[in-house]
Amino acid sequence: MEYLISLGILFCIYSMLALSLNMVVGLTGLLSLAQAAFYGIGAYATALGMAKLGLDFSLTLLIGAAVNAVIAFTVGKILSRFQGDYYAIVSAGLAIIVFSILLNWKGLTNGPLGVAGIGKPEALGIDFYSNINFMILCLIFTIVVYGIYYWIDKSSFGRCLKVIREDEQLARVLGYNAKHFKSIIFVLSAMLSGVAGGLFACYIGFIDPSSFQLKEGIFLFTIIILGGLSSAWGSIVGALILISLPEVLRFIGLPYETAAQLQQMIYGGMLVLIMVLRPQGILGKYKM
């Protein structure tokens, strides 16, 4: 049961990350690879706030979200000038810069040695020390993020984002400030990723920069491509598959000598198969 709960926690965290990334990529059509950066900033804000400064968990989540908002707003101003592949390259640059800061600013982040001793949270008089309680907390946050996604998707704001995704020039002709809209969704997505990072830090109890590399951003990208762009359920299904599949493969009676390598091959093969059968993603509404 503990095992399933652990997987459940990871699933919730990655669902939140995928939903927030899908707001930028799926709804707005911006190829962002910067999500790992915001995820890392949120995780470090909570880790440093709780382990070093003894701050309250909810306060550290707010700090993480606020720091992400400021960074995303500033960077978003630059990013909103770009489109398509250029957007992807610049956002990947941001992910690399943040990773380098986490790795090299030893005075703040302890560099590659990471931050240990991050406790489980307490909020509103409830403790989340047990994994089941913590999973419930993660689930609540996931539902909230899903709700935000759903609200955006159905709102006039969401429709503007979709117009930008389909034809940015048309959006401008219709009188929408595309840069402004792109900036808002980027900031919101960064803030939500920061919250997911905070939850991750508390769950794992120790973080180092290796968890927030560019490849993590690519992994999140894979989740939403696999699950389906512009689909909230697609993000959730993508997270479910990519988090649970490697674990399911542990239980298959693969030859002991080569089990680890075969697991990787089967994992890769299944992803290729799904993409061949459903190139738009499992529940995709929009294809890049």
Place this chain on the structure above:
Amino acid sequence: MNRKKIQNIVVIIAILFFVIYFLPIKRNSSSDDNVVRIGVMLPLSGDFANLGTPLKGAMEVAIKHLEKMDTKYNYQFILEDNQFDNARSNVILSKFLSVDKIDALLDGGAGVGNVTSPISESKKLPHINVWSSDSKVANGKYNFINWTQPPQESEKMAKIIKQKGYKNVWIVYANHDGPTAMADDLKKVLDLHNIESRMQIFNIGTRDMRLDILKMEKDIADLYVLFLFDPDMSIFIKQAKEINPKTDVTAIETFSFIENINLIEGMWYVDAAEGSGKIMDQIKAHNKSNAFFGVSNLYDNIMLLVTAFEKAPSKDQAIEELLNIKEYDGVTGRLIQDQNGIFQSEANVKEVINGKAVIVEE
């Protein structure tokens, strides 16, 4: 949600269900008082598979030896690949605890150890880590490290640097937890010995280091102490020798896993205690490789656990026996446990002669 979406989700769940229930699955959750289950997590795929795979071989040799021994318990090993990933390691430990019902845990690396240690402590699970240069991993009653710690190796390095009369030492290290901890420690020790030293960091994967080497040479360098992983380390050595063949190159530990040992022919270095003797030869033959970085330590960790479980009146009391092992003659040599639960043996000084690392000073 429309009907098609629901159908898709049902199909995915059905696929997962199929994979879980209809393929030959190993299920191993029955509790048995005569069985001691040891969970082992190592990087067996991914970037660090070259480190973890030889340790898997050591485990296999230990299992063969255990089969021939007359033991009170039947020892079962559950091996999982963690790819050196912290989140994955956390999930694997949950699996070990709730599905496999392990009685002890073996893992490797400071990052992974920092994730598993607090859980081992709270679950009262004896846990021995190999490779960790971060002593925090051994915090608590149930956590142990079996690895020669940086202060001991740094002292040995400082002693040799003094003896050989090097004046301008550059500590060159990879931006990674282990190398950073070791480089920081060496810097502190060299400062204490009044030896001039400076530090140069490289991100893992750097391929052209010549500009930095030129800068170091310009600032005068007569010894490089490397804490790099291969292939970065091999590239550094080639490029440094290209620029100035007179500057000496050495290392603490990292020469042990260089892929092309001929590249460091004639060079000396300080290393964590290395396994030797008949068992080590058996492991090397089993692995069809001379890799030994942590190999003997893992073998010894298994035997340390076996010793503790065999001596203890019950499985729950094995931890007391493990704490009581103050000295242990293992494949790695004489291991001495300090008050923090760190097993260490003396660091060695080695020299590469005719393509083989030979111990020149213990």
